[in-house]
Structure formats: structure tokens, C-alpha cells
Amino acid sequence: MTNPVEAVHLEAVSVRYRVPSERVRTFKEYFIRRLKGEVQMRTFWALHDVALNVYPGEVFGLVGVNGAGKSTLLKVVARVLRPTKGRVIVRGRVAPLLELGAGFHPELTGKENIFLNGALLGFGNHEMREKYDQIVEFAELGEFINAPIRTYSSGMYARLGFSVATASEPDVLIVDEVLSVGDEAFQQKCAARIEAFRLHGAAILLVSHSMDSIQAMCQRAAWLDHGALKAIGEPAQVIRAYRERGS
Amino acid sequence: MQPTPIYDSAQLIPHALQELKEAVNYRHLLFQLVRRDILTRYRRSFLGVAWTMLSPLGIMLVLSFVFSQLFGQIRAYPAYILCGLMAWNFFSQSTMSAMNSLVWGGGLLQRIYIPRASFGISAIGSGVVNLVLSIIPLAIVMSITGIPIRITAAFLPISLLLLACFTLGLGLMISTLAVYFPDVVEMYQIILTAWMYLTPIIYPESVFPAKYQWILHLNPLYYLVKLWRLPLYDGHWPTWGEVWPAALIAFGMLLVGWLFFTSKSDEFAYRV
Numbered sequence: 001m002t003n004p005v006e007a008v009h010l011e012a013v014s015v016r017y018r019v020p021s022e023r024v025r026t027f028k029e030y031f032i033r034r035l036k037g038e039v040q041m042r043t044f045w046a047l048h049d050v051a052l053n054v055y056p057g058e059v060f061g062l063v064g065v066n067g068a069g070k071s072t073l074l075k076v077v078a079r080v081l082r083p084t085k086g087r088v089i090v091r092g093r094v095a096p097l098l099e100l101g102a103g104f105h106p107e108l109t110g111k112e113n114i115f116l117n118g119a120l121l122g123f124g125n126h127e128m129r130e131k132y133d134q135i136v137e138f139a140e141l142g143e144f145i146n147a148p149i150r151t152y153s154s155g156m157y158a159r160l161g162f163s164v165a166t167a168s169e170p171d172v173l174i175v176d177e178v179l180s181v182g183d184e185a186f187q188q189k190c191a192a193r194i195e196a197f198r199l200h201g202a203a204i205l206l207v208s209h210s211m212d213s214i215q216a217m218c219q220r221a222a223w224l225d226h227g228a229l230k231a232i233g234e235p236a237q238v239i240r241a242y243r244e245r246g247s
Numbered sequence: 248m249q250p251t252p253i254y255d256s257a258q259l260i261p262h263a264l265q266e267l268k269e270a271v272n273y274r275h276l277l278f279q280l281v282r283r284d285i286l287t288r289y290r291r292s293f294l295g296v297a298w299t300m301l302s303p304l305g306i307m308l309v310l311s312f313v314f315s316q317l318f319g320q321i322r323a324y325p326a327y328i329l330c331g332l333m334a335w336n337f338f339s340q341s342t343m344s345a346m347n348s349l350v351w352g353g354g355l356l357q358r359i360y361i362p363r364a365s366f367g368i369s370a371i372g373s374g375v376v377n378l379v380l381s382i383i384p385l386a387i388v389m390s391i392t393g394i395p396i397r398i399t400a401a402f403l404p405i406s407l408l409l410l411a412c413f414t415l416g417l418g419l420m421i422s423t424l425a426v427y428f429p430d431v432v433e434m435y436q437i438i439l440t441a442w443m444y445l446t447p448i449i450y451p452e453s454v455f456p457a458k459y460q461w462i463l464h465l466n467p468l469y470y471l472v473k474l475w476r477l478p479l480y481d482g483h484w485p486t487w488g489e490v491w492p493a494a495l496i497a498f499g500m501l502l503v504g505w506l507f508f509t510s511k512s513d514e515f516a517y518r519v
Contacts, residue, residue: 017517026428075357078359079254079360089254090254107286112283119275120279
């Protein structure tokens with residue numbers, strides 16, 4: 001049996017943040033301290049030697065307490081951060097559902113924001129024009145699409161964000177936390193769309209604090225603690241390990 | 248069927264080239280960002296786009312009035328000021344905008360991958376659009392003061408290109424500093440004020456006695472503003488001796504700014 005090609009591959013990935021140990025607020029201060037040789041940088045390893053693979057068609061869950069490094073890991077996959085050590089390989093287009101409506105500008109209309117957001121996600125003009133109708137329809141915004149989005153409710157905002165982000169079928173989908181977007185009917189639509197992507201071979205990375213969601217939706221999972229991978233494998237086992245961490 | 252894009256962090260292209268490649272890939276985004284700037288400026292105020300034209304006109308009127316005693320002997324003084332002012336406004340506003348958009352909008356970089364130079368490039372792009380729009384009041388003023396727009400104005404796109412390169416380079420450099428040190432924004436405001444007075448915009452070069460002309464020659468903007476004014480106000484084709492220093496400065500600054508920016512841009516995602 002041939003090994004399926006991973007959609008996401010992390011190999012000994014470590015991410016280090018370097019921040020000055022004291023808050024050097026001004027340029028003048030920095031200059032003076034530099035001259036005196038007093039600038040101390042504090043290093044903080046957000047991820048330590050993490051290795052994992054996510055395969056097409058699977059939902060991979062990530063659990064861990066706040067600050068464990070889950071967001072950092074997602075950012076590394078989304079190219080927002082570069083690994084300090086190790087290697088990341090991502091095959092295909094990544095759709096980050098991390099911040100729905102990132103880049104939306106309140107003064108622009110829904111329509112204008114669709115094109116702006118699409119461009120942020122790396123879509124070309126041609127692609128956006130093709131997908132436009134489908135995006136508006138999925139978001140259920142009707143005539144509001146021509147109104148500035150500062151007039152939108154938070155639900156409408158998020159629905160539009162979700163619709164644009166999932167307009168083109170991604171190869172890798174990153175989902176952070178609960179997608180409580182819109183009413184129940186819409187949430188079901190979202191879940192159905194994500195499932196459809198999965199069936200077409202998308203790899204899905206899901207971060208959640210709800211063990212029920214992880215258990216229900218994931219084929220495999222991992223527990224991240226203080227930047228290191230503590231458990232990886234079947235969701236039930238990982239969840240148990242996570243729950244028993246204190247003892 | 249497009250080939251699957253593959254992202255491999257172990258690839259060896261140096262940052263500076265990678266950033267350039269991505270900026271080209273994301274050119275549609277740059278267009279959208281410029282469009283966003285222009286649209287929001289137009290919508291937010293009643294005068295909107297008209298303000299971009301009226302503002303330099305207003306400044307020019309005040310300056311003409313105040314300094315006409317000292318420099319009134321210059322042929323069509325208002326036109327002289329306006330030419331220099333256009334170039335200056337482009338430079339000062341674009342660099343400020345590049346810096347501010349990275350500092351304030353940098354949160355976007357923490358959530359989604361876009362080329363780090365997007366903010367800087369689109370700030371300069373918006374500046375170019377505003378500059379082109381401000382040619383309209385300039386043409387009006389020039390016709391009123393009796394300066395014809397000659398064929399030499401065809402050189403302007405080159406002057407603009409050089410000015411834009413310099414502006415982008417400097418903009419990227421100070422944006423980088425501003426990410427780490429918030430006071431750079433204020434420091435730069437002060438520097439800009441002094442810089443404007445050190446550039447012959449309000450006054451003719453001849454104000455400086457020959458002994459002190461070298462001070463002017465140290466100012467990179469001296470060459471770039473001059474290259475803008477020559478074809479427009481003086482009606483001359485710039486000579487090679489006038490072009491090469493400007494070109495050297497422009498491309499040099501762009502290179503330095505780009506390299507400095509891309510050497511630090513990886514940290515922006517957690518420092519902004």
C-alpha cells in the first residue's frame with residue numbers, strides 16, 4: 001500500500017520568539033542601551049520540535065490549554081510565521097478560518113469587501129468574479145450586499161467572512177474554535193460545506209476546547225502542551241491524556 | 248488545471264527575493280488595497296477626492312501670499328511652489344501612510360499570510376493616484392500664471408518613477424523601525440518638517456550662496472524634486488548630469504529599504 005501524500009507535514013518544527021526582556025519603548029532608549037551593551041533579548045520557544053502529518057480527507061484535532069502553542073502551530077501552517085527550526089511542507093491552498101472577515105473595511109460595501117477579502121486570501125480578480133454570485137447566495141445577505149458593512153450585524157459579518165473564505169475549495173482548511181456563525185440552519189450549512197470539502201480530499205485542522213467536537217469530528221488528534229507534542233493518535237486516547245494531565 | 252501550490256519552508260530563496268516574488272503574485276491585492284484607500288477617502292468626507300486637489304492649492308496660496316515679498320521675483324511663483332509641493336506631498340504622505348498602515352493594520356499580518364510589503368507598496372500606489380489627480384489643479388494654476396505645459400512634461404513619468412522608488416525604499420525602512428519603536432512616528436514628523444525647509448520648494452536654489460550650495464546637494468530629495476520641476480516648470484529636458492544622481496539615489500534607497508525591511512519582516516507577525 002502506498003503512503004498517501006501528506007497535505008501538511010511538520011518536521012522537528014520549533015518556533016522561537018525573541019523579545020527584549022525589558023520594554024524598550026523608544027528609539028532613543030534602544031540606541032543608548034545598545035551603546036551600553038545592555039539590550040537583553042528574551043527567547044521564548046512557542047513550539048518545540050513538533051512533528052506531525054495531516055492527510056487529505058481527514059479531520060485532525062488539536063487540543064491544549066491556552067498558551068500551549070496551538071495558534072502558533074496553525075500560523076506556521078498558514079505561513080503567517082516561519083519556523084525557526086525544522087521544516088513545514090503544505091501541499092495545496094490553505095483557507096484559514098481563523099478570523100472571519102479579516103481585512104474587512106467598515107466603509108466598503110459587502111460587494112467591495114468580497115473582492116478585497118478574496119484578494120487577501122490570494123484569489124485573482126477573474127476567480128472572484130466567477131465565484132461572486134455563489135458567495136452572496138451562500139451568505140444569505142440579499143440586498144445588503146450593496147450596503148457598507150458597518151451596517152451589518154455581527155452574524156451577517158461572520159457569514160460573509162465564512163462564505164468568502166470557503167468560496168474556492170481549499171486543500172487545507174484551518175478551523176479555530178467554535179464556528180458559531182449565524183443561526184442553527186446556517187451552522188448546519190457550514191458544517192455541511194466543511195464535510196463536503198473533506199470528502200473531496202481536503203485536510204482539516206481543527207482547534208477546539210470542546211472535547212465533544214473533537215471526539216465527534218476528528219479521525220486523529222494531538223495534545224500540545226507548552227509548545228511540545230504530548231500525545232498524538234486516536235481522539236479518545238488524546239482526550240484522556242489531556243484530561244489527566246493534572247494528576 | 249492549475250498545479251498544486253506547494254509551500255516548503257526549507258526552500259532556499261533569500262527573503263528579499265521571496266518577498267519580491269510574492270508581491271508580484273499578490274499584485275491583485277495591491278490593486279485592491281489602493282482601491283480601498285481611495286474609496287474610503289472619497290466616502291468619508293463630503294469633499295473627499297476634491298480635498299486631495301484643494302489641499303495643496305490652499306497651502307500654495309498661503310505660501311505665495313506670505314513669501315511673495317521675499318521670492319516674488321521668481322517667474323510665476325505660485326506655479327513654482329505648486330510643482331515642488333506636489334512632489335513633496337507625494338513623498339511625505341506616502342511615507343507616513345506606509346508607516347502608519349503597517350503599525351495600525353499590522354494585525355492583519357498576524358492572521359493571514361500576505362506579503363509584508365503590501366502595506367508599503369499600496370501606500371505608495373495610493374500616493375501615485377493622488378498625485379496624478381492633483382495634476383488637474385496644477386494645470387489650472389499654470390495656465391492662470393502663464394506657464395505653458397510643454398512637451399517636456401512627457402519626462403514626468405520617469406521623474407515619478409524615480410521619486411516613487413525612493414519613497415518606497417524610505418517608507419519600508421521607517422515602517423520597519425516604527426514596528427519596533429513607536430516614537431519613530433513622531434520623530435519622523437519632525438524630521439519631515441525640517442526636511443521640507445531644506446529642500447528648495449518654497450525658495451529657489453539661488454537663495455543659498457554658492458559657498459553653501461553643498462548643503463542642498465546633500466539632500467537626496469533635492470535631486471528628485473528638481474527632476475520633477477525641470478520638465479514641468481522650467482520646460483527643459485533634464486540633462487544626464489541631472490538624471491543620474493537622482494536615479495542612483497532612488498534605486499539605492501529602494502534596494503537598502505527593501506533589504507532592511509525583508510530582513511526583519513518575519514518578526515512582524517509577532518511584534519506588531
